[in-house]
Each structure stands twice: as structure tokens, then as C-alpha cells.
Amino acid sequence: MDLEQFKSQIDIVEVIQSFIPLRKVGTNYQAPCPFHNEKSPSFVVSPSKQIFTCFGCGKSGDAITFLKEYKNLDFKDALAEIASMFNIPLPHKESKAHNQRKDIYQVYAKIQKSLQEDLLANQKLKGYVLKRLGSLEAIEKFGLGYFGQNSRKVINELDFKERELLKEVGFLNENNRCAFFERLSFALFNPAYKIIGFAGRTQPFFNFKNSPKYLNSKQSFVFNKSQFLYNFHLAQKAIKQSKQIIVCEGYMDSIALQILGKHNCVATCGTAFNTQHLAQIFKLELECQILFFFDNDNAGLEATKRALEVCFSQGYFNVGVIRILDKHKDAGEILQENLLQNTQTLLLKATDGFSFYLKLLFNEQISSAQKGRNLEILKALINAQKNPFLKQELSQKVATTLNINLKFHTPLLQENPNNTLEASFYKSVLENEYIEALSVEYLQGRELGIYEKSWREYIKSKTRDRIANELFIDESIRTFDIPSARKAMKGLIFNDARKQKEILLAKKDYLGLIALNNYLTQLTS
Numbered sequence: 001m002d003l004e005q006f007k008s009q010i011d012i013v014e015v016i017q018s019f020i021p022l023r024k025v026g027t028n029y030q031a032p033c034p035f036h037n038e039k040s041p042s043f044v045v046s047p048s049k050q051i052f053t054c055f056g057c058g059k060s061g062d063a064i065t066f067l068k069e070y071k072n073l074d075f076k077d078a079l080a081e082i083a084s085m086f087n088i089p090l091p092h093k094e095s096k097a098h099n100q101r102k103d104i105y106q107v108y109a110k111i112q113k114s115l116q117e118d119l120l121a122n123q124k125l126k127g128y129v130l131k132r133l134g135s136l137e138a139i140e141k142f143g144l145g146y147f148g149q150n151s152r153k154v155i156n157e158l159d160f161k162e163r164e165l166l167k168e169v170g171f172l173n174e175n176n177r178c179a180f181f182e183r184l185s186f187a188l189f190n191p192a193y194k195i196i197g198f199a200g201r202t203q204p205f206f207n208f209k210n211s212p213k214y215l216n217s218k219q220s221f222v223f224n225k226s227q228f229l230y231n232f233h234l235a236q237k238a239i240k241q242s243k244q245i246i247v248c249e250g251y252m253d254s255i256a257l258q259i260l261g262k263h264n265c266v267a268t269c270g271t272a273f274n275t276q277h278l279a280q281i282f283k284l285e286l287e288c289q290i291l292f293f294f295d296n297d298n299a300g301l302e303a304t305k306r307a308l309e310v311c312f313s314q315g316y317f318n319v320g321v322i323r324i325l326d327k328h329k330d331a332g333e334i335l336q337e338n339l340l341q342n343t344q345t346l347l348l349k350a351t352d353g354f355s356f357y358l359k360l361l362f363n364e365q366i367s368s369a370q371k372g373r374n375l376e377i378l379k380a381l382i383n384a385q386k387n388p389f390l391k392q393e394l395s396q397k398v399a400t401t402l403n404i405n406l407k408f409h410t411p412l413l414q415e416n417p418n419n420t421l422e423a424s425f426y427k428s429v430l431e432n433e434y435i436e437a438l439s440v441e442y443l444q445g446r447e448l449g450i451y452e453k454s455w456r457e458y459i460k461s462k463t464r465d466r467i468a469n470e471l472f473i474d475e476s477i478r479t480f481d482i483p484s485a486r487k488a489m490k491g492l493i494f495n496d497a498r499k500q501k502e503i504l505l506a507k508k509d510y511l512g513l514i515a516l517n518n519y520l521t522q523l524t525s
């Protein structure tokens with residue numbers, strides 16, 4: 001497989017989406033640019049052209065360029081990472097990534113089987129899980145287990161290759177030791193129901209001394225901790241049906257809410273909600289409301305605020321906040337109470353995320369000076385939104401919540417001012433080789449105005465510079481079919497001729513004028 005074949009098997013949207021939340025706008029995708037600091041999205045990704053371009057800073061290129069720049073990799077490493085993302089071999093030589101991934105799925109599945117057996121064989125722990133979760137079905141459904149004797153044996157009996165693999169993903173350390181022993185375990189599934197890691201939690205029947213309550217699998221080629229959403233595989237269907245996703249903070253919360261009937265509930269694991277999580281949700285390509293459900297305490301409130309800001313920074317305002325209305329700290333406690341009392345009530349209330357955020361920024365505990373600064377941040381945020389209807393909606397919420405009228409200039413929707421004859425024609429040149437040939441035959445370059453230099457570069461070296469890429473990706477700029485391109489080209493030539501005539505007249509260059517007239521007659525015949 002050569003590089004071109006390799007590129008034909010990858011998708012730039014999928015690559016970029018693994019790192020940045022992209023939103024579909026028309027046929028392209030948009031986001032605030034990751035390469036320069038901005039609030040409104042000028043970073044555009046085109047699935048049909050397989051390129052990205054930033055209209056702000058001018059960075060552009062294909063999927064490989066993106067990864068190189070974004071992660072600061074060299075070309076070879078960028079290729080390797082993409083190959084493993086798409087499970088395809090590297091150009092020119094065989095890659096290990098694909099097989100390694102399949103192998104680790106198998107080893108993890110084998111381990112999970114033994115963990116589940118360990119849990120079911122341990123009466124005390126089984127009772128503990130039953131008490132916390134209400135049934136033993138949860139063990140299978142949520143991939144629970146226990147790192148006990150049986151699992152120890154299974155792991156010890158793995159062959160050399162399997163153990164090397166477990167070392168590579170950090171499941172075993174250099175001395176073949178696993179950090180999870182004696183812990184309750186949670187298998188971590190990817191959206192395709194493959195196990196990509198484990199989490200281990202302390203349990204009451206073993207003295208863990210001072211070790212942390214939770215341990216997670218290490219970052220590896222199969223497990224990206226900062227983008228992982230627990231139970232996403234189970235929740236996908238319910239998210240699509242309800243057009244809502246509940247995001248909570250921990251494994252137990254997510255399981256508790258699922259058991260309480262909130263099947264669209266996922267959890268971040270040991271990392272705060274960030275843009276990579278948002279990217280996972282945007283991959284579903286549906287307008288869904290994100291509901292944050294964090295602990296009923298100050299830390300939970302702070303986490304909620306930060307999560308909302310992550311969404312707002314990406315121009316996403318379809319968010320809400322769920323707060324617990326009674327004394328319970330988290331979803332686990334609610335489930336406990338429900339199991340004890342055998343009730344089905346959930347005392348939860350969802351409020352609009354932006355209004356909730358406003359109340360956080362401007363409550364009575366905030367000093368006037370801080371409120372003033374918050375107001376400036378808020379204004380900048382609203383002003384950065386390109387959609388005039390959204391701007392209006394947000395200003396409205398500010399007005400009702402804070403009793404302050406923010407006035408924003410909302411321009412009428414208008415056609416792209418860049419949609420000129422020159423732009424459309426040059427874009428057609430970029431897209432169509434025949435039109436390119438026409439342009440080479442008939443144009444001098446001057447006719448293309450601001451695109452002259454870019455056009456010269458393109459016909460000479462076949463590479464698109466920044467200006468060309470911006471045109472190429474801009475869906476609001478029309479292109480011509482061949483007959484219309486001919487007409488457009490004539491238009492360009494005549495426009496230019498009119499300008500030239502004036503110049504020649506001013507210079508009294510009559511020979512030049514005759515030559516120009518001859519040229520035009522020739523052209524029209």
C-alpha cells in the first residue's frame with residue numbers, strides 16, 4: 001500500500017474528532033481553532049475534500065498534517081498513530097498496531113471472565129454488591145469483577161506474548177505485577193463492546209492501607225483516559241432515542257443511575273469533563289442535550305461550572321444541569337435509599353445550563369468587582385457566537401436572570417462577501433482540471449485579482465497555498481460547470497479589458513489599444 005492508498009482509507013473528520021469536538025455545519029465541520037486562541041469557530045474540516053483549514057491563522061492540510069501539528073509528532077509517528085486508529089497497515093510496511101489491538105481485546109476478555117468468576121465465588125463481596133446495587137444482574141451487565149485468586153492464576157498462566165502485551169499497556173509492571181489485586185473491578189468497554197481497560201475499587205473486606213480508592217488502567221494505545229466515557233457503549237441507544245445524555249462523575253454513579261432507569265447515563269473517570277469527552281458525544285452526530293449530574297457538594301458545583309465552560313467554549317449551549325433536591329450526596333446514595341424503601345422516585349431537577357451558569361457567576365456571594373469581570377467574560381462569550389438567533393436567546397436569558405439588557409449588534413444573514421466571480425472561477429479551477437487548462441490557455445493571471453499569485457503557484461506546482469485551501473473548503477462559494485466557467489472566464493477577461501483600456505487611454509497608447517481590441521474580437525469569435 002502506498003501513501004495515496006493509505007490516505008484513501010482514512011477519514012480526516014474521524015481523526016480530528018478524536019481530539020476536538022467538531023460540529024456539522026452544512027457539509028463541513030467546524031470548531032474553534034486548536035492552533036490559535038479564538039472563541040468563534042474559524043477552523044473548518046471538509047469530509048469531501050479531506051482537508052482542514054483555519055480562516056483565522058491559516059493553518060491547513062490533511063489528516064496527517066493535522067496530527068503532526070496537533071500532537072507535535074514527526075511524519076512517521078503521525079502515520080503510525082493514524083494507522084492504529086483505523087486498523088490499517090502502514091504504507092509500505094506491515095504494522096503491528098492492528099494485531100496488537102485485537103490481541104489485547106482477547107486477553108482482557110479472558111481476564112474479565114476470571115474476574116467475574118472470582119466475584120461470584122466470593123460470598124461476602126457478592127453480598128456487598130447485592131446490597132449496593134440491588135441485584136446480581138449488574139455484575140454481568142456492567143462488567144464487574146474481583147481481582148481474586150482465580151484471576152491471579154489466569155494472569156500468571158498467560159503466555160509470554162500476552163504478558164508482554166499487558167506490560168505494554170501498563171496492566172503489568174516490569175516485574176509482572178498487577179496493581180489491581182484484591183480490588184473490585186470495572187471492565188472499561190469501548191463503544192464496540194470491547195474491553196480496553198479496567199478500574200479497580202477498594203472494598204471493605206481487605207485492608208488497602210493508604211492506597212487510593214480507585215485505580216485506573218494506564219494511558220495506552222488502546223485506552224485514552226481523558227476521552228473515555230464509562231458506560232457509553234450501553235448508553236448509545238438510549239442517548240439517540242432520548243436526545244439527552246447524562247454525564248456524571250464516577251463508575252458507581254453511572255451504574256446507579258442506569259439501574260434507576262436513566263439508561264442514557266455515562267461517567268467521566270478520574271478526569272474532569274473536557275473537550276475530548278465532548279468530541280465523543282459530537283461523534284453521535286445528533287443534537288442532544290448534555291445534562292451534567294455531579295455530586296451535591298462544593299466540589300461537584302465547581303466541576304459543573306468547569307464542564308459548562310468546556311461546552312460554551314465550543315459554542316455548545318444545549319446543556320443542562322441536574323441537581324439533587326434532597327440531602328443525598330450522589331446517585332449511589334439515592335439508589336441505596338430507593339432499594340431500602342423500595343420506591344422508584346428520583347428527586348432530581350434539570351435546569352438550563354446557561355441560566356444555571358449565570359446564577360453561579362452572579363450570586364450574592366460574588367463581590368461586585370468580580371461580578372463586573374464576569375459580565376465582561378459573558379459579553380465576550382455571547383458576542384463570539386455567530387448564529388444571531390443563539391445570540392438573541394442567550395441575551396434573553398441574561399435579561400431574565402440578571403435583569404440586565406445586553407445589546408449586541410446582530411448582523412442580518414447575508415451572502416458571503418467573498419463570493420465574487422474571481423473566487424468562484426478560481427475555486428472551479430481548483431476542482432476541475434479542464435477548467436484549469438482553460439485558465440492556463442486564456443488567462444494572464446491579472447484577471448483573477450487577489451487570486452493571481454495563488455493561481456500562478458497552483459498551475460506551476462499543483463500545490464494549493466493558504467488562499468487556495470480557504471477557497472477550496474469554503475462551501476459558501478459557488479463553483480461553475482464547464483459551460484458556465486467559459487462564460488465566467490469571458491466575464492473576467494472583459495472586466496480586466498475595461499480596466500486596461502482606461503489605463504491605455506490615459507497613457508495615450510493607441511497601438512496598445514488596437515492590440516487589445518484585436519485580442520477581444522478574436523476571443524468573442
Ligand SMILES: [Zn+2]
Pocket residue numbers: 033034035036043054055056057058059
Ligand atoms: Zn487557527
